[in-house]
Amino acid sequence: MTTDRPGQSPADTGRAAALRALPAVGRLVQAMAEVDPDLPAAVATRAAREEVAAMRERLLRGEGLPEGVAAAVARCVERARARRRSGLTPVINATGVVVHTNLGRAPLHSEAVEAVLGVAGGYCDLELDLRTGRRGRRGAALHERLATLVGAEAGLAVNNNAAAVWLALGSLARGREVLVSRGELVEIGGSFRLPEIFAASGARMREVGTTNRTRAEDYAAALGSGDVALLLKVHRGNFRQVGYTAEAGIPELARLARGAGVSLVYDLGGGLLRPLPSPPPGWDEPDVASALAGGADLVCFSGDKLFGGPQAGITVGKAALIEALARDPVYRMLRLDKLTAAALLATVALHEAGRGNELPVNAAVLAPPGELRRRASRIARALKRRLGVGVDVRLDVVPAAGRVGGGAAPEIDLPGHAIRIAGDGFGPHDLLEHLRGGDPPVVARADDGAVWVDPRGVRVAEEESLVRALSRAISVLGAKHNVR
Secondary structure, X not given: OOOOOOOOOHHHHHHHHHHHOOOOHHHHHHHHHHHOOOXXXXXXXXXXXXXXXXXXXXXXXXXXXXXXXXXHHHHHHHHHHHHHHOOOOOOEEOOOEOOOHHHOOOOOOHHHHHHHHHHHOOOOOXXXXXXXOOEOOOOHHHHHHHHHHXXXXXXXXXXXXXXXXXXXXXXXXXXXXXXXXHHHOOEEEOOEEHHHHHHHHOOEEEEEOOOOEOOHHHHHHHHOOOOEEEEEEEOOOOOOOOOOXXXXXXXXXXXXXXXXXXXXXXXXXXXXXXXXXXXXXXXXOOOHHHHHHOOOOEEEEEOOOOOOOXXXXXXXXOHHHHHHHHHOOOHHHHOOOHHHHHHHHHHHHHHHOOOHHHOHHHHHHOOOHHHHHHHHHHHHHHHHHHHOOOOOEEEEEEEEEEEOEOOEOOOOOEEEEEEEEXXXXXXXXXXXXXXXXXXXXXXXXXXOOEEEEOHHHOOHHHHHHHHHHHHHHHHHHHHHHHHO
């Protein structure tokens, strides 16, 4: 007697038997606990389920069963350990990009870190007026100090700049038209586009001008018809337009807006407060103070770019408009928590004290090329001493151009120096992979057949850890090459 169904091939019969023989999730979890008792049950269970599903997929594709239960348990344990390692892992930024979005953008000043620690483990007067003992208004002191910092009537902070723009559009123009240049319909990143922000806000976007040329006359013509509530100016922070181009400036648009009785909102983005005293060559990043002085009614910008603080969206400008934003029920969904508020207040205090250049972002952007050359040379010498003579690798300190990053000052080169690392037995991407998998992880960049390690974003206190990580990765790759 046979159990095969009519027409079923021996291969199908064997596959069905193998599927029935797949280990149970509970059995794998139990075996994982014997290998690593510290694995949380929920993490182990998820890893076991994923492994059983992967084994089933391999069987259905006709690839056959892997080595057996012991191998499956080993893979489950590695899955679980990898999941526990994933998350917010501190890394060393050796890319030369200062405001690196993938690496958390602006590192905080030590005083901002201390401010966060000061409120993180206990209570604070987030919404309490200590003088009266009554409930206060969240962020009142922060908002007043933000406004004073740039000479505005009022200020407001939410969780990021896209939210700040969304709140302004929805609060001031919901159901009405907002004029914006076709050349400024930017994509912020991660497929998040300005037209989508318009759609979500309820404001009606009305394009004026052309992709490459939009004059004040284009806005003026559109103001003569329709139900216009706002003029929106958007800084193209993550790309440049060159060639046959034209755009209307803030003073021109401010005069038009005043004449038509509407408001001018400037999505500036980058967060530079004032013009840099000694900017890098080609620098043309707009600043908040100049935009307000030019007549913008509201200016929106990021807290975690050139402002040098935590992720936040800051709006400064006319008090009546800021009050309208604060009254909008949507604002409650966008408010800052106590940790972000503490970091932002500390960053404001540094700007107030004239210590803005001490912020890690500003220090990195304005780092003198000579200082970067000395740091790169120091790191290279330490690495050569640690590697010794047994590893075939070339280390050269070479000129390198850093970048601001984060959608600010696009295509502006920051003059500096980096360490160029090239090995005969391994490629740059092999080295980058080993560096990312190290402890601590190091993120560098590949160019011209080599790995470039740029000290611009590396703290001096991280240099020793960087040398150790580089030495380990190069030594492992070099040893593999020698074995072959």
